[in-house]
Amino acid sequence: xxxxxxxxxxxxxxxxxxxxxxxxxxxxxxxxxxxxxxxxxxxxxxxxxxxxxxxxxxxxxxxxxxxxxxxxxxxxxxxxxxxxxxxxxxxxxxxxxxxxxxxxxxxxxxxxxxxxxxxxxxxxxxxxxxxxxxxxxxxxxxxxxxxxxxxxxxxxxxxxxxxxxxxxx
Amino acid sequence: xxxxxxxxxxxxxxxxxxxxxxxxxxxxxxxxxxxxxxxxxxxxxxxxxxxxxxxxxxxxxxxxxxxxxxxxxxxxxxxxxxxxxxxxxxxxxxxxxxxxxxxxxxxxxxxxxxxxxxxxxxxxxxxxxxxxxxxxxxxxxxxxxxxxxxxxxxxxxxxxxxxxxxxxxxxxxxxxxxxxxxxxxxxxxxxxxxxxxxxxxxxxxxxxxxxxxxxxxxxxxxxxxxxxxxxxxxxxxxxxxxxxxxxxxxxxxxxxxxxxxxxxxxxxxxxxxxxxxxxxxxxxxxxxxxxxxxxxxxxxxxxxxxxxxxxxxxxxxxxxxxxxxxxxxxxxxxxxxxxxxxxxxxxxxxxxxxxxxxxxxxxxxxxxxxxxxxxxxxxxxxxxxxxxxxxxxxxxxxxxxxxxxxxxxxxxxxxxxxxxxxxxxxx
Numbered sequence: 001x002x003x004x005x006x007x008x009x010x011x012x013x014x015x016x017x018x019x020x021x022x023x024x025x026x027x028x029x030x031x032x033x034x035x036x037x038x039x040x041x042x043x044x045x046x047x048x049x050x051x052x053x054x055x056x057x058x059x060x061x062x063x064x065x066x067x068x069x070x071x072x073x074x075x076x077x078x079x080x081x082x083x084x085x086x087x088x089x090x091x092x093x094x095x096x097x098x099x100x101x102x103x104x105x106x107x108x109x110x111x112x113x114x115x116x117x118x119x120x121x122x123x124x125x126x127x128x129x130x131x132x133x134x135x136x137x138x139x140x141x142x143x144x145x146x147x148x149x150x151x152x153x154x155x156x157x158x159x160x161x162x163x164x165x166x167x168x169x
Numbered sequence: 170x171x172x173x174x175x176x177x178x179x180x181x182x183x184x185x186x187x188x189x190x191x192x193x194x195x196x197x198x199x200x201x202x203x204x205x206x207x208x209x210x211x212x213x214x215x216x217x218x219x220x221x222x223x224x225x226x227x228x229x230x231x232x233x234x235x236x237x238x239x240x241x242x243x244x245x246x247x248x249x250x251x252x253x254x255x256x257x258x259x260x261x262x263x264x265x266x267x268x269x270x271x272x273x274x275x276x277x278x279x280x281x282x283x284x285x286x287x288x289x290x291x292x293x294x295x296x297x298x299x300x301x302x303x304x305x306x307x308x309x310x311x312x313x314x315x316x317x318x319x320x321x322x323x324x325x326x327x328x329x330x331x332x333x334x335x336x337x338x339x340x341x342x343x344x345x346x347x348x349x350x351x352x353x354x355x356x357x358x359x360x361x362x363x364x365x366x367x368x369x370x371x372x373x374x375x376x377x378x379x380x381x382x383x384x385x386x387x388x389x390x391x392x393x394x395x396x397x398x399x400x401x402x403x404x405x406x407x408x409x410x411x412x413x414x415x416x417x418x419x420x421x422x423x424x425x426x427x428x429x430x431x432x433x434x435x436x437x438x439x440x441x442x443x444x445x446x447x448x449x450x451x452x453x454x455x456x457x458x459x460x461x462x463x464x465x466x467x468x469x470x471x472x473x474x475x476x477x478x479x480x481x482x483x484x485x486x487x488x489x490x491x492x493x494x495x496x497x498x499x500x501x502x503x504x505x506x507x508x509x510x511x512x513x514x515x516x517x518x519x520x521x522x523x524x525x526x527x528x529x530x531x532x533x534x535x536x537x538x539x540x541x542x543x544x545x546x547x548x549x550x551x552x553x554x555x556x557x558x559x560x561x562x563x564x565x566x567x568x569x570x571x572x573x574x575x576x577x578x579x580x581x582x583x584x585x586x587x588x589x590x591x592x593x594x595x596x
Contacts, residue, residue, distance in 0.1 A: 077532075
């Protein structure tokens with residue numbers, strides 16, 4: 001794991017390369033480092049980290065920071081398999097313009113995971129080759145993992161009421 | 170259903186129209202090509218699943234075929250999406266364990282381990298050594314059970330029926346062990362934040378050792394049956410290989426990556442729960458074809474047996490769960506004598522424990538690869554977000570690159586060797 005100093009050095013390198021505003025904040029929590037970045041720099045920052053050894057994108061996940069603004073967060077869990085070292089890159093976007101550049105072109109593994117975040121949180125990944133819902137039905141309205149999305153209240157579709165629920169089949 | 174004779178507009182609903190309008194990757198350039206006899210070939214789009222015995226669950230594949238050759242695969246998932254991650258946000262931390270166990274329903278101990286590990290990092294609670302060893306024993310038993318189901322169903326896909334019965338016979342022994350230690354055969358809720366819920370009952374160790382004696386012999390038998398079966402070898406050897414670089418770019422981990430020759434295993438690379446105490450080998454393949462995927466998993470069964478033996482031999486004395494009463498329930502006998510224990514019990518059962526705000530990602534090595542649990546706490550007694558990075562979900566993306574350009578029969582074998590669990594994919 002990069003220690004707190006290593007994380008600061010990494011952040012400093014990224015700031016020098018990508019501009020002062022590229023890295024907003026660094027957090028060192030429970031032995032793991034997190035870089036919070038400006039959403040516009042996501043592709044460049046991930047590429048720089050890849051060059052620094054973090055060549056495996058383990059996971060991409062979404063989170064809703066409701067009631068804090070900007071609400072929606074996207075996390076990229078990077079892994080350096082040589083040094084067995086992990087680092088989290090996170091960015092936050094507001095719900096009124098939830099747009100992030102897709103990293104699928106550089107990291108093919110992000111394909112399904114970005115679709116899941118789009119499905120569950122409504123974050124639009126610009127440049128994603130096939131941005132459709134992945135887990136919810138295609139005609140589903142709303143983004144169910146958002147914190148203000150209520151649980152329940154949906155009609156359960158059985159054979160006898162499918163016409164009312166889904167329209168003519 | 171409308172009565173016969175009723176006039177209904179035949180038009181499709183908007184939903185069905187959209188479902189049918191899913192676009193496929195550009196394959197038009199292959200149309201119009203003439204073969205040796207001067208005939209043109211047409212592409213056929215075949216809907217495969219969601220209810221098909223060879224998809225290992227409710228996986229739907231839109232397959233574009235040119236003759237018998239697979240040209241494009243689009244997986245369509247979400248049929249068993251049950252919103253477990255959403256449900257988890259509504260429950261106290263210790264009540265989340267049973268729901269996350271139901272994600273990947275063949276490796277329930279691993280789901281619980283990933284989640285409990287993440288919460289333990291947030292709360293900064295130490296699991297006692299005995300608890301860690303008991304976890305390892307159950308995890309590895311679960312790994313064997315999961316691999317047995319994979320082996321049985323995969324062999325079924327390849328036309329070998331008897332091996333399925335043999336595998337389920339051995340899995341039954343493991344489920345009996347789970348029943349004895351926790352009271353339930355599946356989804357046992359045995360792992361708790363801070364340790365395991367109960368110490369193993371007397372006689373359990375003996376039964377596990379009996380099983381450990383049987384299992385390698387039986388695994389030898391599976392190997393003997395399958396490795397000398399011409400049909401199995403023809404269908405596995407050299408089919409649908411994929412190199413380690415492509416697999417890494419696609420995020421594939423676990424036996425699939427190891428089959429391609431990359432010895433990445435989190436139990437060795439980044440040990441958790443005392444895995445550093447045990448000696449075991451990481452089986453790897455050479456070319457990364459279907460046979461390597463099969464051979465690596467079969468070899469892992471022996472290594473798991475080896476780990477359990479060492480864990481039983483070295484099982485330390487001591488508590489099985491943390492003594493921190495703010496996190497773990499007090500023992501039953503204390504409730505009758507200690508007021509403080511009663512208060513802790515009441516607080517834990519009604520509200521649950523509060524977790525300091527923060528976010529962690531806790532990866533472990535599941536039978537299918539890196540299973541990571543991301544938990545965000547807002548300081549209350551319920552998680553603000555629980556996300557599982559399920560290996561099946563990520564590994565499924567490799568099906569296309571593996572099976573494109575091969576025969577459809579090889580695609581079936583590849584799906585089997587991919588070992589996707591739809592409960593984990595759809596969550």
